Amino acid sequence: MKKILIVGGVAGGATAAARLRRLSEEDEIILFERDEYISFANCGLPYYIGNVIKDRQKLLVQTVEGMSKRFNLDIRNFSEVIGIDPVNKTVEVKNHQTGETYSETYDKLILSPGAKPIAPPITGLAEAKNVLTMRNIPDTDKIKAVVDSGTVRRAVVIGGGFIGVEMAENLQELGVNVTLVEKMNQILKPLDFEMAQLVHQEINANCVNLILEDGVDHFQKQGSEVVLESGKVLEADLVILAIGVIPENGLAKKANLKCGPRGHIVTTKDYQVLNAENDTVYPDIFAIGDVVEVIDFVTKEQTAVPLAWPANRQGRLVADYINGKTIKNLGIQGTAVAKVFNKTIASTGNNASQLDMKKIKYQVVVAHRANHAGYYPNSTNIALKLLYDPQTLKIFGAQAVGQDGTEKRIDVIASAMKMGATVLDLQDFELSYAPPFSSAKDPVNILGYIAENIEDGIYKTVQWNEIDEIVAKGGFLLDVRTPVEASAGAIKGAVNIELDTLRERIGEITVSKDDPIYVTCQVGQRAYLAICILKGHGFKNIYNLAGGYSTYKTAHY
Amino acid sequence: MKKILIVGGVAGGATAAARLRRLSEEDEIILFERDEYISFANCGLPYYIGNVIKDRQKLLVQTVEGMSKRFNLDIRNFSEVIGIDPVNKTVEVKNHQTGETYSETYDKLILSPGAKPIAPPITGLAEAKNVLTMRNIPDTDKIKAVVDSGTVRRAVVIGGGFIGVEMAENLQELGVNVTLVEKMNQILKPLDFEMAQLVHQEINANCVNLILEDGVDHFQKQGSEVVLESGKVLEADLVILAIGVIPENGLAKKANLKCGPRGHIVTTKDYQVLNAENDTVYPDIFAIGDVVEVIDFVTKEQTAVPLAWPANRQGRLVADYINGKTIKNLGIQGTAVAKVFNKTIASTGNNASQLDMKKIKYQVVVAHRANHAGYYPNSTNIALKLLYDPQTLKIFGAQAVGQDGTEKRIDVIASAMKMGATVLDLQDFELSYAPPFSSAKDPVNILGYIAENIEDGIYKTVQWNEIDEIVAKGGFLLDVRTPVEASAGAIKGAVNIELDTLRERIGEITVSKDDPIYVTCQVGQRAYLAICILKGHGFKNIYNLAGGYSTYKTAHY
């Protein structure tokens, strides 16, 4: 019989506890949770504010009582673990209800304390009454009380990450006038800029006032005015501070556990923690969830992914390890999805900005394809961007913005990545097809097809942010859309020859056969057909503008 | 320059033509189509009848004129290829508009003639005016005319395959009184019986009169009465005969090309046809699409999969091969999906009946999981069944019936299969999660988890169709649902001990520790928790009823 202590009773902690009990009926398992609630639906909180989830009870996936009984656990809520002695294998616990402090021994200790909202020392924050953050049920109750009081006409959400965007949407849907403030030039960092622009459009279309490239300078009038760095003053009855999370590492620091550059606990492949001084592994202390550094599945570098899937997965894995099973740590891709009004945004792996930062070379594939057969009602476009390694052809990552069926394509690609797929493998994925669900060539297959053509040297690609300079320097850009399309908006300097007349009008292209020609259309597909014709006529150095005018236009939105 | 002839201008043929042109601007490409239309949306036809697709024009994905121009093709519609001379490399063509017959030489010949509805010599069929089949636009125009005439109050659809079921739905939605007749004890053969029962329920709930295990004996009164083998007489203003398709192999047979047992053209891995007499390969004649035999991806045996994905894929592959590229023939899984009223039915690979027939041993995994977080509105159940090889753990196939997100899980599994995944690999698929889309443990992950527990020997499984006999023979079946649940319906002979009281009441289980115990609950999850407790108390031989009472009850629906 082992005695196992768990710190933190939600995604990672509760999952570990349940699995531990399933693997051993006799172990003593004590779960410490600082707050009242365990096992709640963090991810549902914004939707409870928005009244999408109407019943507060529903947020409690498990209760202390229910879970204790079912899994025969000793669950101690209101109990904060305030110290660890890794040598004597004890923890110090503070009971917040009684004020009492006591110590508890362990054979194994699992830390899953999560991450907390960043709250920097902004001037006026301390005095502000209406600036709130959201992590747990008490936070949510506070926000809900303010919102339900009927006094919130204007809200400011600071930070365009997933939580900020979800909060902006939910408040807006309640009829509140919402301003979303983001310091970078885009929201939702897992997306590359031009993909994020699609979300910016959606947010503006839904009357959220989106302010990019501006940050909070200070709060004034007890938070009823948010002053931005630009000097702009926003009036606010409620401010949600959602500029990101930092690992809840106080306990780890105090116990001198090794932490990474951004404060995450560093672990071995088996999730064991290390001594900060000398890197000795503490074989009986494990850390999982938002608080830890993980291995980036793609680059194998250290990173952090504060999402529920990794926390849940790791919770089960440590329980297995503690019970003597061999576990595999494959690293984390950071697959994520969010609903933003009528759009679905999904991504997996690394995006171009991340790869650029790491100086990793990649090839881009962009497609805009219908989610299901165009002739079947309500077909909508999915913008897809995939990045792969031009050497190994392994997939680095993918992003998608669309409606129905958007995250399906990312899930397929994420799974393919885990199986070590190359971009060409996507061609052979036999995906289900009937008109309401897809096309006989699924968008995922198309990504594989486009990549094959690039790898076969049929064309090279040029990106939306490169083409203007190329044209300015005299590059020849051929736009093969119809004149009607071109007249409704085109890239400056493009020469319009409609695809279906290109064979006859090929003589109008006076560029030498070895000089680069850049070709575009609405999304890249007709440009590709034009490229095949150009190749047939001896042109050798042809570029397709990835994503065509559609991507270009969105990026310049 | 090559001269390439293509027979058949729809899924396989048109795709091959487009790709051929893209790969070579100079080849001469002639596409023969017997009918008026090329490149139409076969799969959309039932929805046009049902007025879901309102505009007939939308069914024409490409026109003869548009496609000729864009791809510089010589498209000859109303032109039937009526003979092939593989030695002299010519075909004989009949122009149905002029009546003229001529011959055409080729360097390469691609056959994509498709498959046609089975129309057996049923008594009264010849005299029947209102018995129609559906394959192409003219067929559809005929059905549409009858339906639009306003005379159809009662329709009989014969055959419960995808097309039959789609037609039944579409006619029903128009307000027609529909009877669907199927000779087997279930519709939709890719599903195992208990999964098909979910669809039977849905069809009945939508007021289609479903008749199973009965076939058409004959038609009388010019088809206005359908007499079944049971003697039952159905009155019908319209009868749709949809009992399956057979390969359109007339031309192949005439040219003495090798065909398989069910009449499909046999090909090499590169889709080349063979001489029926001596198996010599005709290296310049290719066959693709519904007309060919394919390799079953799972069993590597010969099979046939008359679906659009394979036809499209093969169309591209032969074009590549003809242009000197090396191609891979990985075999076909038969991934399929259909919408049936409010349900989505999807499957990939082999099901249990198919594996049984081939005497292949398999392990079953069943799960019933919510498509997205239960606390987020409109979450619905997905019934999932997965089969894998107990030796290699490779996945044989999977089936799913549910609503939103159903085919997503099958697409993920289908892709995993193509990458050679084992069932345990599913655990590590990092799928996108936010409350509107999934749970932090996706149903696909759960399938991997259940399989791991089975492989770890925590429990064995027993199926819905085995349990009654086991109990009858004195087997101990423990039902761990609440008494309220159990009183609302339970398996005969089950002993009810609620999970959360099992630890205290363990003494009530008097079975010896080595004797088998069978455990069940609503879906199998609580039974698993009970099994863990039983194991902790020394029981060694424990079975979980796969899918629990939910699967059992549906199967006995």
Ligand SMILES: Cc1cc2nc3c(=O)[nH]c(=O)nc-3n(C[C@H](O)[C@H](O)[C@H](O)COP(=O)(O)OP(=O)(O)OC[C@H]3O[C@@H](n4cnc5c(N)ncnc54)[C@H](O)[C@@H]3O)c2cc1C
């Ligand atoms: C509003 C919101 C929306 C989200 N939406 C999504 C989403 O859509 N998709 C997604 O994948 N992820 C989402 N997340 C992230 C997801 O909830 C986390 O990744 C996940 O919960 C992390 O699990 P964890 O176990 O590491 O930490 P948590 O689930 O945060 O649990 C940690 C627990 O430990 C307790 N604790 C901390 N220190 C101590 C201590 N010393 N003693 C005792 N107890 C302690 C805390 O009180 C806390 O309850 C969201 C998060 C929030 C806040």
Ligand SMILES: Cc1cc2nc3c(=O)[nH]c(=O)nc-3n(C[C@H](O)[C@H](O)[C@H](O)COP(=O)(O)OP(=O)(O)OC[C@H]3O[C@@H](n4cnc5c(N)ncnc54)[C@H](O)[C@@H]3O)c2cc1C
């Ligand atoms: C009503 C209906 C619904 C369907 N729904 C789906 C679905 O939802 N999902 C799915 O995956 N599949 C579906 N299918 C199946 C799919 O349409 C076929 O698998 C696919 O079209 C096969 O492509 P093919 O090129 O082999 O044959 P086809 O697309 O049938 O094309 C063959 C063409 O060849 C022509 N032809 C035949 N012989 C000759 C000759 N001697 N000379 C000249 N021309 C000739 C025929 O006239 C025909 O137009 C559906 C089919 C039908 C009929």
Ligand SMILES: CC(C)(COP(=O)(O)OP(=O)(O)OC[C@H]1O[C@@H](n2cnc3c(N)ncnc32)[C@H](O)[C@@H]1OP(=O)(O)O)[C@@H](O)C(=O)NCCC(=O)NCCS
């Ligand atoms: C509630 C909670 C404790 C449940 O943990 P859990 O029991 O591990 O997870 P689930 O309820 O999904 O059950 C999965 C288990 O049931 C088993 N199971 C599921 N369906 C089954 C079936 N039909 N037959 C047999 N076993 C089944 C699985 O194998 C798995 O067990 P295993 O891990 O031992 O293999 C935990 O998920 C939690 O706290 N969630 C809320 C917090 C959270 O995650 N927040 C972030 C997202 S909002």
Ligand SMILES: CC(C)(COP(=O)(O)OP(=O)(O)OC[C@H]1O[C@@H](n2cnc3c(N)ncnc32)[C@H](O)[C@@H]1OP(=O)(O)O)[C@@H](O)C(=O)NCCC(=O)NCCS
């Ligand atoms: C219409 C039809 C002729 C089109 O064939 P197609 O041109 O091969 O297919 P698509 O229109 O999907 O285009 C795919 C091609 O465009 C390319 N492409 C798509 N988007 C692109 C983009 N953004 N940039 C560059 N290339 C792109 C792909 O690489 C692929 O070309 P490749 O095969 O040479 O690699 C054929 O699909 C057809 O006849 N369909 C109707 C019949 C049918 O399938 N029925 C059954 C289902 S209802």
